[in-house]
Amino acid sequence: MDSKSVEDMIEASSGVHFSGFHMDGLEMTNTEVGQPTTSAAEEMCKQPFVIGVAGGAASGKTTVCDMIIQQLHDQRVVLVNQDSFYHDLTEEELTRVHEYNFDHPDAFDTEQLLCAMEKLRHGQAVDIPNYDFKSYKNVFPARRVNPSDVIILEGILIFHDPRIRELMNMKIFVDTDADVRLARRIRRDIVEKGRDIATVLDQVSGFLIRRVLLMQYSKFVKPAFDDFILPTKKYADIIIPRGGDNHVAIDLIVQHIRTKLGQHDLCKIYPNLYVIQSTFQVWHPTHQSNLTMGAISNNSCLSHADTRLFTHPISCYACQVVEHGLGHLPFTEKQVTTPTGSVYTGVDFCKRLCGVSVIRSGESMENALRACCKGIKIGKILIHREGDNGQQLIYEKLPQDISDRHVLLLDPILGTGNSAVQAISLLISKGVPESQIIFLNLISAPQGVHVVCKRFPRIKIVTSEIEIGLNEDFRVIPGMGEFGDRYPVVKLPLGSRSAPLITSALVSRGALNEVGRGSRDSRGNRKNTSFQGSWSSGGLGRNAGHNKPVCYYCDELGHTRRTCWKLHGKPQQQAQVANIATQGINLVSTVSSSNDKFVLVSADEFSHFTQYQASLKSNPSTIDELVYNITTTINQASLSDPVPIKLVITQVYSRHPLPAPTSTDPSLDLPIAVRKDSVSVPKTLV
Ligand SMILES: Nc1ncnc2c1ncn2[C@@H]1O[C@H](COP(=O)(O)OP(=O)(O)O)[C@@H](O)[C@H]1O
Numbered sequence: 001m002d003s004k005s006v007e008d009m010i011e012a013s014s015g016v017h018f019s020g021f022h023m024d025g026l027e028m029t030n031t032e033v034g035q036p037t038t039s040a041a042e043e044m045c046k047q048p049f050v051i052g053v054a055g056g057a058a059s060g061k062t063t064v065c066d067m068i069i070q071q072l073h074d075q076r077v078v079l080v081n082q083d084s085f086y087h088d089l090t091e092e093e094l095t096r097v098h099e100y101n102f103d104h105p106d107a108f109d110t111e112q113l114l115c116a117m118e119k120l121r122h123g124q125a126v127d128i129p130n131y132d133f134k135s136y137k138n139v140f141p142a143r144r145v146n147p148s149d150v151i152i153l154e155g156i157l158i159f160h161d162p163r164i165r166e167l168m169n170m171k172i173f174v175d176t177d178a179d180v181r182l183a184r185r186i187r188r189d190i191v192e193k194g195r196d197i198a199t200v201l202d203q204v205s206g207f208l209i210r211r212v213l214l215m216q217y218s219k220f221v222k223p224a225f226d227d228f229i230l231p232t233k234k235y236a237d238i239i240i241p242r243g244g245d246n247h248v249a250i251d252l253i254v255q256h257i258r259t260k261l262g263q264h265d266l267c268k269i270y271p272n273l274y275v276i277q278s279t280f281q282v283w284h285p286t287h288q289s290n291l292t293m294g295a296i297s298n299n300s301c302l303s304h305a306d307t308r309l310f311t312h313p314i315s316c317y318a319c320q321v322v323e324h325g326l327g328h329l330p331f332t333e334k335q336v337t338t339p340t341g342s343v344y345t346g347v348d349f350c351k352r353l354c355g356v357s358v359i360r361s362g363e364s365m366e367n368a369l370r371a372c373c374k375g376i377k378i379g380k381i382l383i384h385r386e387g388d389n390g391q392q393l394i395y396e397k398l399p400q401d402i403s404d405r406h407v408l409l410l411d412p413i414l415g416t417g418n419s420a421v422q423a424i425s426l427l428i429s430k431g432v433p434e435s436q437i438i439f440l441n442l443i444s445a446p447q448g449v450h451v452v453c454k455r456f457p458r459i460k461i462v463t464s465e466i467e468i469g470l471n472e473d474f475r476v477i478p479g480m481g482e483f484g485d486r487y488p489v490v491k492l493p494l495g496s497r498s499a500p501l502i503t504s505a506l507v508s509r510g511a512l513n514e515v516g517r518g519s520r521d522s523r524g525n526r527k528n529t530s531f532q533g534s535w536s537s538g539g540l541g542r543n544a545g546h547n548k549p550v551c552y553y554c555d556e557l558g559h560t561r562r563t564c565w566k567l568h569g570k571p572q573q574q575a576q577v578a579n580i581a582t583q584g585i586n587l588v589s590t591v592s593s594s595n596d597k598f599v600l601v602s603a604d605e606f607s608h609f610t611q612y613q614a615s616l617k618s619n620p621s622t623i624d625e626l627v628y629n630i631t632t633t634i635n636q637a638s639l640s641d642p643v644p645i646k647l648v649i650t651q652v653y654s655r656h657p658l659p660a661p662t663s664t665d666p667s668l669d670l671p672i673a674v675r676k677d678s679v680s681v682p683k684t685l686v
């Protein structure tokens with residue numbers, strides 16, 4: 001895959017997408033998607049670690065590279081020298097070789113170098129020219145270089161061209177005194193580069209040779225160093241004084257390379273991306289989600305406590321990510337005296353801090369944030385994700401002084417990156433400096449990482465997992481679908497008044513009318529349109545203002561697309577309960593006549609929710625008094641393959657008053673709703 005296809009993929013994922021929307025005016029390309037493939041995403045992840053080593057001639061670049069390669073003995077490392085890409089001298093230039101400036105950027109065939117580096121980065125072998133310092137020409141054979149885990153590119157002017165700089169994951173500048181460089185150069189040019197008496201000056205004395213070399217130095221080498229090489233020092237990530245003598249610097253560099261090689265490849269590309277190290281004790285979030293869903297679906301008798309237990313590892317992930325994120329905040333040293341009189345020196349996080357969650361899935365991380373930062377202010381952003389032209393920020397409620405705060409942005413899934421870009425852009429438009437935003441998520445697709453990191457190089461992204469990529473529906477694969485669906489127990493801290501949370505949970509299972517009409521594909525599926533939740537049930541959509549489900553397919557009230565007869569045909573063998581909400585049936589049981597999965601929502605549910613909404617207006621505390629008793633059935637033929645599980649919400653009722661939370665578990669939260677979609681549960685996880 002060439003660089004263009006990578007770019008295309010990134011661009012494409014910014015266009016039509018699953019989890020975001022187009023960014024008019026935000027420099028996002030609204031192109032038709034070439035479907036991002038898994039292999040493309042995987043290939044993107046396999047890029048080698050590219051190190052650039054620049055510095056003046058004879059500063060010790062080659063020596064430093066050799067030491068790095070030696071210490072990285074168990075890695076596949078390849079060294080590419082910029083000298084190999086010198087232009088051949090023409091016959092005319094050869095006659096006046098001492099007037100030729102070998103230290104000017106034009107002396108190199110930069111296009112060829114770029115092409116070779118691109119190929120190596122994308123796993124292709126290349127033939128590197130074999131430059132002969134005696135004849136000033138390329139000689140045969142060329143050197144065949146195979147792709148490697150680490151590519152080191154070394155040369156006096158490798159930081160000069162921005163296109164080459166951009167290929168590098170680490171830039172080192174070897175900084176050696178000018179007089180030391182000159183002395184080494186004269187010695188080396190005579191001994192190593194074959195500038196012996198015969199080739200250089202035809203039978204002149206050694207004294208004259210040195211004079212010629214000094215003339216070349218003062219005429220070309222030194223001015224070129226001052227004009228072209230030294231100015232590129234500012235691009236270096238690391239400056240090594242004394243070159244190969246600086247063992248401490250080289251040890252640190254090797255250590256860093258080893259760490260980066262052990263990390264996800266995207267971390268090599270983006271220094272602002274942090275993938276938290278796996279402890280091997282917590283499950284992968286995707287598996288955990290499957291397990292959670294499977295457990296709940298399999299066992300209709302799961303108690304509230306069981307449900308909390310099963311969802312706990314997801315919260316664990318969120319806590320880990322939050323804790324890691326907090327580590328990026330500025331802090332001050334603080335000393336406390338313990339009751340035993342000893343003094344403990346710790347750190348105090350910056351006071352000006354807030355969370356912002358992207359409704360609805362981001363809310364699942366709020367508890368983790370609250371657990372780590374008691375009393376933290378949390379703002380909300382509600383985004384309507386639509387494929388074609390529906391980019392909408394539906395709702396935002398942010399602390400007024402947010403521009404003075406460091407912001408922890410919460411959204412568990414980074415897919416295409418478009419929602420994240422929208423959310424981050426909003427924060428920036430509110431005056432939050434980019435460098436004060438830390439984006440916390442649990443699962444990221446490489447495409448989203450590229451989009452966000454490229455656009456906002458100064459924010460920090462902390463994630464617990466980078467997945468393979470996006471599927472044709474722009475969902476993260478393997479991932480866990482829509483996080484809000486797969487994290488079935490939406491937690492609501494006791495005492496909180498999180499109206500959007502409960503509302504959006506109900507929206508998600510079709511209990512509320514949905515807002516926004518996405519375009520449909522040929523099968524009548526909504527295309528690239530997703531909905532993250534709604535603050536209000538009324539006023540936003542065409543069929544808004546009522547509390548009945550709306551079918552995406554036919555736009556009729558009272559049923560959803562999953563049970564739409566116009567779409568699926570009328571089932572023959574069972575009583576239809578699709579329009580239950582309007583028929584006033586109290587308890588609903590469902591049987592699926594096809595492989596499709598659906599959840600029907602009872603009239604009770606609707607009336608209950610209507611009541612809830614009404615009561616919310618008059619008495620916000622009602623939220624805490626809702627408990628939904630959810631039972632589930634499972635219909636699975638065999639466990640050998642992932643199987644769809646049918647979730648059926650059979651009854652919804654409220655209980656007054658709530659059971660009190662136990663003092664040992666202050667995070668005892670209320671299950672609010674289960675969403676309609678089925679999930680696949682691999683056998684091993686059931
Ligand atoms: N730390 C050092 N001490 C002594 N000689 C050195 C040192 N580093 C490099 N050299 C010598 O200086 C010359 C140039 O070093 P080299 O690593 O080839 O520099 P560059 O690649 O920057 O041109 C070589 O002859 C090398 O042996």
Ligand SMILES: Nc1ccn([C@@H]2O[C@H](COP(=O)(O)O)[C@@H](O)[C@H]2O)c(=O)n1
Nearest residue numbers: 056057058083102103133136155156221
């Ligand atoms: N035919 C040539 C080509 C280049 N040079 C000099 O080599 C220096 C670069 O080599 P490093 O190993 O130091 O990177 C550069 O200063 C050129 O002037 C040369 O002498 N003859």
